[in-house]
Amino acid sequence: MSVKFTCPGCGAHRLEEIMVNVTVASEIISVGEGDIEYGEQSNEDGVVDRYQCMGCGYILSDISDSEALYDFLQGSSRRIELDAYNIVIEIEGNGGTITSDLHESCPYCDQIHCVNDCDQSQYDSTQETEEDACKRGQFNAAMDGIESFVLAQACAGVDITTPAFICALETAFESCANRYS
Numbered sequence: 001m002s003v004k005f006t007c008p009g010c011g012a013h014r015l016e017e018i019m020v021n022v023t024v025a026s027e028i029i030s031v032g033e034g035d036i037e038y039g040e041q042s043n044e045d046g047v048v049d050r051y052q053c054m055g056c057g058y059i060l061s062d063i064s065d066s067e068a069l070y071d072f073l074q075g076s077s078r079r080i081e082l083d084a085y086n087i088v089i090e091i092e093g094n095g096g097t098i099t100s101d102l103h104e105s106c107p108y109c110d111q112i113h114c115v116n117d118c119d120q121s122q123y124d125s126t127q128e129t130e131e132d133a134c135k136r137g138q139f140n141a142a143m144d145g146i147e148s149f150v151l152a153q154a155c156a157g158v159d160i161t162t163p164a165f166i167c168a169l170e171t172a173f174e175s176c177a178n179r180y181s
């Protein structure tokens, strides 16, 4: 299975290997006055100096062979799914995205970030009063924080699938839910 490179610096996908101490042999086709025309070239020896992004020159530090490169790329691009709150995290490079069921959406328009914004919520308060909508807005802001924190933990290499982590997540969720309801 091959793995894709995504530059943590610029998001480009083209990666290059830079070798040093290479011996280059070039066939000479013709020699003119101060000018040589070359034919085929072959490279010998040399060691990998670094792997870097062809777009911005971002260097993958501490990676000097194909095995380490594979491990890095595989580790840097992965998907984590949790049963808890339907959390799905996609990690690429040093960053990533998270989606979850943590937030509560507007009962009228089903949008998470609607707080009395949609037309129906403005004239109808049977499903949610204005005050409840404000509380929901605060609750959702807290959920934004929890999502960011979980994503940051995953990106930093913390195993967020452990029972201990999920238990902590549930505790944080419950305390936010109690506070903003």
Ligand SMILES: [Zn+2]
Residues within 6 Å of the ligand: 007, 008, 009, 010, 011, 012, 053, 054, 055, 056, 057, 058
């Ligand atoms: Zn780059």
Ligand SMILES: [Zn+2]
Residues within 6 Å of the ligand: 106, 107, 108, 109, 110, 111, 114, 115, 116, 117, 118, 121
């Ligand atoms: Zn709405």
